[in-house]
Amino acid sequence: MLKSKKKILVLILFIALSNILIVNKAQLKVPSNINLEITVKSENYDVYQVFYSHSLNFSEEYSGKLEYENKKYLGNLQFAIPVNTKFIRMDLGINKGNILITSIKFKNLFKKYNLPLKDLKIIESNNIRNISYSYGSLSLESLGQDSSIVCDVEKYVKGVSDNYKINLIIKIISCILVDIMLIIFIKKSRSVLQLSVELNNNKTLIWNLAKNDFKTKYAGSYLGIIWAFINPIITILIYWFVFQYGLKAGSPIKDTSFIFWFMSGLIPWFFFQEALINATNCMLEYSYLVKKVVFKISILPIIKIISAVFVHLVFIVFLLTVGCIQGKYPDIMIMQLIYYSFCAFFLVLGLSYATASIILFFRDLSQIIGIFLQIGMWMTPIMWSYTIIPEKLQWIAKLNPMYYVVEGYRDTLINKVWFWDRYFQTVYFWILAIGIFVIGSIIFKKLKPHFSDVL
Structure with a gap:
């Protein structure tokens, strides 16, 4: 009887200590980059480039470039951007014509956020006119000559970078698994x-x-x-x-x-x-x-x-x-x-x-x-x-x-x-x-x- 009580006390002690360590110390490692996916439709073949920065100063070093090859069809352009990104500049090529942005998505681990294009905060634009929102898409007319728009995306990047709920789920699962292992070990x-x-x-x-x-x-x-x-x-x-x-x-x-x-x-x-x-x-x-x-x-x-x-x-x-x-x-x-x-x-x-x-x-x-x-x-x-x-x-x-x-x-x-x-x-x-x-x-x-x- 005494040995059983000692086992139970030891088990309770180990479970308490392990759960405290997991809750206080365990944190999900946040990747240095998140995924940005932009879906576009254009009248021309072109090259699109996305610059990302925590300020309004952009440089070639912090950018990604992809070719749009699906003329008059939807094309997915994917970029990896840092988690501290506040602003992005989308360079929409050198050709004149209408461009339709149908979605902008941010992905990080298990989280995905589809940015409502009507809420997209455009700070600056260059060689762009007739920007309008209709039927869930953003329509704009490019005048060529390196047309671009600058957007504030800090809120959305932070939204997918915040892993509090995922961390909580992982901590709960970890506590349960460790507790089960300790019970088996003591038994x-x-x-x-x-x-x-x-x-x-x-x-x-x-x-x-x-x-x-x-x-x-x-x-x-x-x-x-x-x-x-x-x-x-x-x-x-x-x-x-x-x-x-x-x-x-x-x-x-x-x-x-x-x-x-x-x-x-x-x-x-x-x-x-x-x-x-x-x-x-x-x-x-x-x-x-x-x-x-x-x-x-x-x-x-x-x-x-x-x-x-x-x-x-x-x-x-x-x-x-x-x-x-x-x-x-x-x-x-x-x-x-x-x-x-x-x-x-x-x-x-x-x-x-x-x-x-x-x-x-x-x-x-x-x-x-x-x-x-x-x-x-x-x-x-x-x-x-x-x-x-x-x-x-x-x-x-x-x-x-x-x-x-x-x-x-x-x-x-x-x-x-x-x-x-x-x-x-x-x-x-x-x-x-x-x-x-x-x-x-x-x-x-x-x-x-x-x-x-x-x-």
């Missing part, structure tokens, strides 16, 4: 704690078995453990040659070579890939230990992951050496690599408890994981920068937990950004990683009694 805490205690009580055995696993893996071959590094290094060199010299890819970060930027993303993925594959198959490989009643089989996945850590540490040294050759010398921030390596370690551990248990009953899982890793390697921004994705869609790439680890290595070695500066990504990663660990622990405990039967 299943016995399974998780029991697993954690087993790992802690057998840490000496884990360390010795991990070293032995690493040594015996390549025993009998002439080159020994050197084979652990040959394949990844050849892979790095092939991708580097193909992307930098074949596809002429360059580093998206100024003053950083492509090979160093590329390696800083690929090396953590190598660790994740090798650790997950080895840990998934650990029960099959050590089947003779699984059948022993007295042996704590819960330590087998972590043995395989620690064995992969040894190779990973050598590659980190190799990566730092390449950085020094190129003038990227280590500083105090290098300590952050320990944190991001632990992030990958914990993520794999949670996944492996589930996969190592399920594979005994469903042997095809090994092939599925291989396909998953191939897709995941290309879906994770390792060989490409997430900045090539439109800003409003970048959150999709950030849902991948390995995005956090890969970009974390680059933040440490190149961008010089601490992990706590990535507040939302850090919170999201650990919520997801802990959730995966809890689910993996539950699956492992449920299936553990049947391991000997299927082996």
